[in-house]
Amino acid sequence: MTSTAHPPLEPLRPTGPDDSATTTAATPTAPDGPPVIQVRDMRMAYGDVAVLHGIDLDIHRGEIFALLGPNGAGKTTTVEILEGFRQRSAGDVRVLGTDPARGGDAWRARIGLVLQSWRDHRRWRGGELLAHFATYYPDPRDPDATLDLVGLRDRADRQVGQLSGGQRRRLDVALAVIGRPEMLFLDEPTTGFDPEARHDFHLMVERLAREEGVSVLLTTHDLVEAERLADRIAVLVSGRIRAYGTPVELARRAAAQAEVRWTAADGTPRRERTEDPSRLVWDLHRAADGPIADLEVRRPTLEDTYLHMVHSGDAADAASDISNEDGNGAGDGNGSVLTRGKKHAA
Amino acid sequence: MTTSETTNRTTTQTAARTTTRTDAQAGARPRAAGLRHMRAGFQRGAIEVRHLMRNPKEMSGFLGNVVVALVLAGTLSKKVPGTHIPMGHLTLAGFAAYLLFQVGLINLPQVLVTEREEGALLRLRATPGGIPAYLVAKAMVMVAMAYGTLILLLGAGALLVDGPLPRDAAGWLTLLWVTALGLLAVMPLGAAIGAVLPNPREALAFIMLPAMGLLVTSGAVFPFSSLPVVVQKIAAVFPLKWMAQGVRAALLPDAARAAEPAGSWELPTIAMVLSAWAVLGFLLAIPLLRRAARRESGSRLTERHRKAGLSGAAA
Numbered sequence: 001m002t003s004t005a006h007p008p009l010e011p012l013r014p015t016g017p018d019d020s021a022t023t024t025a026a027t028p029t030a031p032d033g034p035p036v037i038q039v040r041d042m043r044m045a046y047g048d049v050a051v052l053h054g055i056d057l058d059i060h061r062g063e064i065f066a067l068l069g070p071n072g073a074g075k076t077t078t079v080e081i082l083e084g085f086r087q088r089s090a091g092d093v094r095v096l097g098t099d100p101a102r103g104g105d106a107w108r109a110r111i112g113l114v115l116q117s118w119r120d121h122r123r124w125r126g127g128e129l130l131a132h133f134a135t136y137y138p139d140p141r142d143p144d145a146t147l148d149l150v151g152l153r154d155r156a157d158r159q160v161g162q163l164s165g166g167q168r169r170r171l172d173v174a175l176a177v178i179g180r181p182e183m184l185f186l187d188e189p190t191t192g193f194d195p196e197a198r199h200d201f202h203l204m205v206e207r208l209a210r211e212e213g214v215s216v217l218l219t220t221h222d223l224v225e226a227e228r229l230a231d232r233i234a235v236l237v238s239g240r241i242r243a244y245g246t247p248v249e250l251a252r253r254a255a256a257q258a259e260v261r262w263t264a265a266d267g268t269p270r271r272e273r274t275e276d277p278s279r280l281v282w283d284l285h286r287a288a289d290g291p292i293a294d295l296e297v298r299r300p301t302l303e304d305t306y307l308h309m310v311h312s313g314d315a316a317d318a319a320s321d322i323s324n325e326d327g328n329g330a331g332d333g334n335g336s337v338l339t340r341g342k343k344h345a346a
Numbered sequence: 347m348t349t350s351e352t353t354n355r356t357t358t359q360t361a362a363r364t365t366t367r368t369d370a371q372a373g374a375r376p377r378a379a380g381l382r383h384m385r386a387g388f389q390r391g392a393i394e395v396r397h398l399m400r401n402p403k404e405m406s407g408f409l410g411n412v413v414v415a416l417v418l419a420g421t422l423s424k425k426v427p428g429t430h431i432p433m434g435h436l437t438l439a440g441f442a443a444y445l446l447f448q449v450g451l452i453n454l455p456q457v458l459v460t461e462r463e464e465g466a467l468l469r470l471r472a473t474p475g476g477i478p479a480y481l482v483a484k485a486m487v488m489v490a491m492a493y494g495t496l497i498l499l500l501g502a503g504a505l506l507v508d509g510p511l512p513r514d515a516a517g518w519l520t521l522l523w524v525t526a527l528g529l530l531a532v533m534p535l536g537a538a539i540g541a542v543l544p545n546p547r548e549a550l551a552f553i554m555l556p557a558m559g560l561l562v563t564s565g566a567v568f569p570f571s572s573l574p575v576v577v578q579k580i581a582a583v584f585p586l587k588w589m590a591q592g593v594r595a596a597l598l599p600d601a602a603r604a605a606e607p608a609g610s611w612e613l614p615t616i617a618m619v620l621s622a623w624a625v626l627g628f629l630l631a632i633p634l635l636r637r638a639a640r641r642e643s644g645s646r647l648t649e650r651h652r653k654a655g656l657s658g659a660a661a
Contacts, residue, residue, distance in 0.1 A: 105379065105474035113472055120466035121396045132393065135386045136473050138379070
């Protein structure tokens with residue numbers, strides 16, 4: 001697995017605001033040249049309100065990288081800074097070796113982007129629009145072949161305004177890759193898709209990355225999508241990267257801390273998180289000198305842990321140390337539903 | 347395993363491709379890029395004109411304007427006071443000027459605001475050479491719109507209601523420079539307005555009222571001399587009065603000069619005032635358009651996310 005190539009990453013665990021320094025484990029490790037995106041201590045504030053508190057990222061050539069987080073975590077802000085659409089407050093940012101704040105036309109020609117909010121050029125026909133945008137680039141793809149790539153060949157003569165949401169977004173991708181970009185930004189590309197459209201979209205993105213060698217930065221609030229598509233995931237909550245690694249690494253770390261539940265002798269339900277559940281259970285048995293009522297050991301899934309992080313982030317970074325009440329309160333509401341998503345549990 | 351192998355292989359491929367591309371760029375041909383972007387602009391303009399002509403709603407809007415002008419011109423039987431010129435001729439000349447004015451100051455801002463909101467401007471900003479191409483295309487579309495309406499109005503006027511046409515080469519020449527300079531006076535101004543107005547719905551309300559006010563007070567439909575002096579003085583600041591006067595100079599016989607406040611067409615003054623508006627318009631439009639394009643980072647949706655982000659971080 002690729003993990004051997006990377007330095008040990010910080011464990012995936014809910015952390016508080018003061019942990020940001022320790023979770024920034026991103027070090028350039030690409031075996032072949034510099035990363036396509038390199039971000040160090042990127043900060044963003046609107047007036048007095050800070051929305052990004054020192055982001056570090058490295059994205060390697062040919063990789064699909066997911067920036068995962070709830071709405072309002074700062075994903076779009078991050079991506080817009082990388083796209084050169086927003087001026088960061090501080091930090092060092094390189095996209096394809098260039099500071100996006102100073103990226104000119106030559107740099108623009110090497111990146112492609114798909115925003116969630118485009119609904120322009122509605123009168124144009126899809127094929128006509130794609131052929132037109134090909135004329136801006138020095139070495140464009142063949143428009144018809146690109147329509148094939150996104151599965152819209154038979155919709156080429158349809159007016160853009162009459163395409164479905166999924167078709168429209170696929171056309172946006174075609175427009176984004178018509179200039180043969182090295183880097184593709186997808187900002188929540190599957191929002192509002194039905195499962196089939198989402199599936200098709202995932203296949204298409206994978207084909208672009210695997211067969212065409214395009215590096216992809218994708219933002220999503222959907223963990224399943226990130227796990228499905230990404231080579232690596234960074235979890236962004238409240239403007240901080242809380243976890244960073246391959247889906248498998250993240251899942252392994254998520255499962256490292258088990259939750260033990262039981263009912264104490266006085267009848268109160270108890271829970272505890274531990275890295276050594278066996279030891280805890282043994283201790284409990286010895287203390288009780290007999291069987292323990294309602295004993296249960298649970299390995300959290302990545303989903304449990306992600307939602308836990310999101311909730312602790314929502315709670316205004318309440319505590320760096322997750323107290324029992326706090327943590328369980330958040331875990332409870334979702335845990336029952338989410339134990340289904342166990343595919344990555346150890 | 348397979349994943350990492352695939353990644354490595356594609357990585358090498360991409361690296362190879364990147365090298366060749368960087369070589370091509372090292373031979374940097376900015377002029378080739380500039381030409382390419384100009385061509386893209388012209389292609390874009392041509393396609394947009396075609397879309398416009400195929401759009402029944404937009405076309406009926408233009409035809410509506412022309413029909414109103416023709417009906418008005420056909421039903422007015424009076425003469426312009428102090429002359430033997432039919433009132434309908436003055437009205438047609440006035441409407442011709444007003445339609446140009448409307449293309450620059452109503453249609454153009456509306457198109458800009460709408461396309462800004464839909465994300466077209468943002469997409470072109472994300473495209474190399476996109477913004478220059480966009481401006482070239484918009485200029486083409488507006489010029490086509492303006493001259494299309496003008497030809498339709500004057501042609502139909504001459505055929506149906508015995509409307510005026512320039513009598514000689516000098517008249518045609520005057521018509522050409524007055525309309526060209528008139529468009530130059532209003533289009534940059536319209537672009538500046540389109541760059542600052544908030545959204546398409548409000549945009550119309552913002553521009554419609556002043557435009558109608560000027561239509562009435564600029565001598566486009568009533569003889570300018572018949573208006574109160576204060577109104578004349580105010581209207582004379584704005585370009586429409588001078589555009590209308592210039593079109594009258596091109597279309598009406600010299601005898602019609604009697605109805606002008608100065609007793610002459612004042613062509614040099616027309617040229618000066620319209621040029622001044624053109625310069626002012628460009629001075630306003632360039633920074634405002636640049637600012638609008640720069641601020642076009644996310645659409646409303648992103649903005650909502652940002653606000654959600656703000657309240658989330660502030661909570």
